[in-house]
Amino acid sequence: MPELPEVETVRRGLLPVLQDQVIERTDVRRPDLRWPFPGRMAERLSHVRVNALRRRSKYILADLSSGETLIIHLGMSGRILISGDPLGRFHKKHAAPEKHDHVVFHIASGARVTFNDPRRFGAMDLTATDEVDRHKLLRNLGPEPLGNAFNDRYLIEALCNRRTPIKSALLDQSVVAGLGNIYVCEVLYRAGISPVRLASRTSKARVSRLVPLIRDVLNEAIEAGGSTLNDFRHTDGELGYFQHRFQVYDRESEPCLTNGCSGKIARVVQSGRSSFYCPKCQR
DNA sequence: ATGGGGGCCTGCCGGC
DNA sequence: TGCCGGCAGGCCCCCA
Numbered sequence A: 001m002p003e004l005p006e007v008e009t010v011r012r013g014l015l016p017v018l019q020d021q022v023i024e025r026t027d028v029r030r031p032d033l034r035w036p037f038p039g040r041m042a043e044r045l046s047h048v049r050v051n052a053l054r055r056r057s058k059y060i061l062a063d064l065s066s067g068e069t070l071i072i073h074l075g076m077s078g079r080i081l082i083s084g085d086p087l088g089r090f091h092k093k094h095a096a097p098e099k100h101d102h103v104v105f106h107i108a109s110g111a112r113v114t115f116n117d118p119r120r121f122g123a124m125d126l127t128a129t130d131e132v133d134r135h136k137l138l139r140n141l142g143p144e145p146l147g148n149a150f151n152d153r154y155l156i157e158a159l160c161n162r163r164t165p166i167k168s169a170l171l172d173q174s175v176v177a178g179l180g181n182i183y184v185c186e187v188l189y190r191a192g193i194s195p196v197r198l199a200s201r202t203s204k205a206r207v208s209r210l211v212p213l214i215r216d217v218l219n220e221a222i223e224a225g226g227s228t229l230n231d232f233r234h235t236d237g238e239l240g241y242f243q244h245r246f247q248v249y250d251r252e253s254e255p256c257l258t259n260g261c262s263g264k265i266a267r268v269v270q271s272g273r274s275s276f277y278c279p280k281c282q283r
Numbered sequence B: 001a002t003g004g005g006g007g008c009c010t011g012c013c014g015g016c
Numbered sequence C: 001t002g003c004c005g006g007c008a009g010g011c012c013c014c015c016a
Helices: A004-018 A129-134 A152-159 A166-171 A181-191 A204-223
Strands: A022-028 A048-056 A059-064 A068-073 A079-083 A101-107 A112-116 A123-128 A266-270 A273-277
Touching (some): A004 A048, A004 A059, A004 A079, A004 A112, A004 A204, A152 A166, A152 A204, A181 A273
Antiparallel strands (some): A022 A048, A022 A101, A048 A059, A059 A068, A079 A112, A101 A112, A266 A273
16 A cells, blocks of 8 residues: 555544544454464553554554554555544544454544455554564664655665665665655656666766655655555545656556656566656656 | 565456 | 456565
C-alpha cells in the first residue's frame, strides 16, 4: 500500500481518536499477520493509554502508558478504519467485523479502530518504548526524507558507491526511509533521471537536486491525503487524491507531460517492480 | 558486503 | 459464466 504519505495520512486520521485516549480492550482475531503476533498481545493492548502516536518511515508507532510501543506496518493492503467516534467527527457506525478485520481496538470513548488487511503483508509488534529504534524492523532504516539528516551531502555519500539502478537505491529503505514504488517513479521523472541509470553514475549535481524534489513530492502527496489505487482509504474511509497528479506512474504508453516533449511513458521491470518513465526526458 | 530474486497473501482485471 | 495468468503501494531472507 502505503508509502510514507499514506502512512502519515493514516496517522493524522488516528490522532484525534487515539492521542491521550485509553484502549479499553483489543480483539485479536487471528494469531498473525506477516509474522506471529507477540505473546499476550490482546492483554498488553488492554487498559493502556496512548501517550503519543508517531511515524517512522512507513511504520506507525503508538507509545503506550505501559512503557511499550505498538509498532504497526500496513504492508501492501493494510487499512485502519475508525467507527463510532462519539464526538461525531467520523460518521461511520459500528458494524460487525468484516472479512480481513484482524485486530479491533475498543477505545474508552466509545470509538473503535479496526485494522483490516486482505493480503496480510502488514505487521504488528510490541516492544519497550526506549528500544524502538533498536527493533529489528526499524534499526536499519535510513534517515527520514522530510528530516534534517536527509540532505545533499548525505545522499551523495549514500549513492556514490552503489552499483545498482538509482530506482532500486531509492527504494532501499536503508538509504532513505519511506519512499515506495510510486513516489520513486514520480521523483525520478521530476529530476529527469532514468530509473535504469546506475546510482554511482548519477552526477553529484543531479543527486543534490533529488533531495528537494523528494521532499516536494512527499509533501504534496501528504497535502492531498495520499494516493488511492485499489485499497488505500483514510481512517474515515475517504479516498486520497494524489493519484490524479501522477505524472508517470501507471501511465504506460501515454504521452509524456513535459512541455514540448513528444515521448511516451515506458514501463520496465526492475527487480520485479514496474518502473514508469519517459525515455526522452529522463536520462 | 552487496545485489538480485523468491516468496509471502488475497483480490481484481483482462483474455480466452 | 468461468478459469487462468498476470499484476498490485512492501520487505525479509537466502543465495551468489
